Amino acid sequence: MRSSTEYIEKLRKSGLRPTKQRITIxxxxxxxxxxxxxxxxxxxxxxxFNSNQKISLATVYNTIHAFQKKGYLKEIAINSSQTxxxxxxxAHHHFFDEKEKKLIDLEDEDxxxxxxxxxxxxxxxxxxxxxVKIDKI
Amino acid sequence: MRSSTEYIEKLRKSGLRPTKQRITIxxxxxxxxxxxxxxxxxxxxxxxFNSNQKISLATVYNTIHAFQKKGYLKEIAINSSQTxxxxxxxAHHHFFDEKEKKLIDLEDEDxxxxxxxxxxxxxxxxxxxxxVKIDKI
DNA sequence: ACATTACTTTAGAATAATTATAAAATTGGT
DNA sequence: ACCAATTTTATAATTATTCTAAAGTAATGT
Ligand SMILES: [Mn+2]
Ligand SMILES: [Mn+2]
Ligand SMILES: [Zn+2]
Ligand SMILES: [Zn+2]
Numbered sequence: 001m002r003s004s005t006e007y008i009e010k011l012r013k014s015g016l017r018p019t020k021q022r023i024t025i026x027x028x029x030x031x032x033x034x035x036x037x038x039x040x041x042x043x044x045x046x047x048x049f050n051s052n053q054k055i056s057l058a059t060v061y062n063t064i065h066a067f068q069k070k071g072y073l074k075e076i077a078i079n080s081s082q083t084x085x086x087x088x089x090x091a092h093h094h095f096f097d098e099k100e101k102k103l104i105d106l107e108d109e110d111x112x113x114x115x116x117x118x119x120x121x122x123x124x125x126x127x128x129x130x131x132v133k134i135d136k137i
Numbered sequence: 138m139r140s141s142t143e144y145i146e147k148l149r150k151s152g153l154r155p156t157k158q159r160i161t162i163x164x165x166x167x168x169x170x171x172x173x174x175x176x177x178x179x180x181x182x183x184x185x186f187n188s189n190q191k192i193s194l195a196t197v198y199n200t201i202h203a204f205q206k207k208g209y210l211k212e213i214a215i216n217s218s219q220t221x222x223x224x225x226x227x228a229h230h231h232f233f234d235e236k237e238k239k240l241i242d243l244e245d246e247d248x249x250x251x252x253x254x255x256x257x258x259x260x261x262x263x264x265x266x267x268x269v270k271i272d273k274i
Numbered sequence: 275a276c277a278t279t280a281c282t283t284t285a286g287a288a289t290a291a292t293t294a295t296a297a298a299a300t301t302g303g304t
Numbered sequence: 305a306c307c308a309a310t311t312t313t314a315t316a317a318t319t320a321t322t323c324t325a326a327a328g329t330a331a332t333g334t
Contacts, residue, residue: 016281016282017280017281017282017329017330017331018330019281019282019283019329019330020329021282021283022282039320040320040321041320055283055284056283056284056285057284057285057321058283058284058285058286058322058323059282059283059284061320061321061322062282062283075216076216077214077215077216077268078214078216079212079213079214079215079220081292081319081320082319082320082321083216083320083321095255095257095260097260098263104257106253106255107255109254110253110254110255111251111252111253111254111255112249112250112251112252112254113249114248114249114251114267115248115249116243116247116248116267116269117246117247117248117249118232118243118244118247118248120232120241120271122273122274123232123234123271123272123273123274124271124272124273124274125269125270125271126235126270126271126272127269127270128267128268128269128270129267129268129269129270130251130253130265130266130267130268131214131265131266131267131268132253132262132264132265132266133262133263133264133265133266134257134260134261134262134263135260135261135263136259136260136261137259137260137261153310153311154300154301154302154309154310154311155301156300156301156310156311156312157300158311158312159311176291177291177292178291192312192313193312193313193314194292194313194314195292195293195294195312195313195314195315196311196312196313198291198292198293199311199312218290218291218321219290219291219292220291220292
């Protein structure tokens with residue numbers, strides 16, 4: 001359980017005003033050792049059940065996008081009707097269970113290093129992400 | 138330029154009735170040596186400019202999903218407002234240029250083989266896809 | 275503390291890709 | 305030709321996300 005003053009500092013340093021809503025969302029996202037994956041819909045429910053506050057949907061979207069731009073969240077590329085975000089911002093890969101619609105982290109040691117031999121003139125690599133789709137045996 | 142009778146056969150064998158619309162879409166998608174990536178929006182324009190026929194949007198969606206289910210198309214996992222499809226159905230990876238919103242194939246020899254060490258009990262791997270996001274240097 | 279300004283939140287409307295509906299058209303088999 | 309099953313179509317519905325603009329809050333200077 002980190003103190004909210006820590007998030008106030010973090011937000012201020014990022015040029016984001018530490019509002020009640022942002023602090024609440026920080027607490028719900030980052031006040032845990034475990035990182036996790038979520039959709040906006042998931043987060044809305046988390047807020048509903050774990051805080052006394054009602055935060056408007058627009059603010060949830062605004063906040064998540066602001067946090068993502070600041071690098072506090074990662075967006076995971078999968079084809080889904082909803083966008084997935086990750087509180088684990090380290091470079092890592094994923095399993096995706098399409099039935100359960102759940103992401104599972106692959107740690108660095110779970111995947112042999114990826115080497116891309118091809119280059120595109122005038123372009124540089126921004127990220128390399130592996131998505132492993134899994135299914136019932 | 139393949140003959141349309143070839144597509145009629147292909148469709149019949151798949152249990153899909155060879156309708157005018159499906160044959161047209163087959164011709165536009167598969168009558169070329171080069172494979173390519175497209176969205177439904179792209180395909181709609183391709184149909185408009187390269188066939189005398191008007192195919193309703195619902196039919197375009199229906200047909201593409203039918204072809205995908207039969208394995209004639211692959212859906213590419215990226216976060217975009219539109220779904221991308223690929224006429225290259227071989228297992229392969231992609232560059233994605235987020236500015237241009239364009240996919241570029243990575244050939245097998247462009248990427249060292251991916252090895253996943255982690256396993257999930259009761260689950261088997263269905264696919265392994267690498268997405269390399271690129272940007273202006 | 276008060277005033278001023280900039281930023282943020284909010285409810286609700288708008289947008290846009292995709293899916294559903296159900297009637298009309300087409301296909302394949304007899 | 306006839307019939308049943310499938311397909312196409314126009315249109316409506318759905319739904320995640322973004323936009324809008326008014327009201328609220330935070331930061332800053334006096
Ligand atoms: Mn987004
Ligand atoms: Mn789809
Ligand atoms: Zn993750
Ligand atoms: Zn491809």
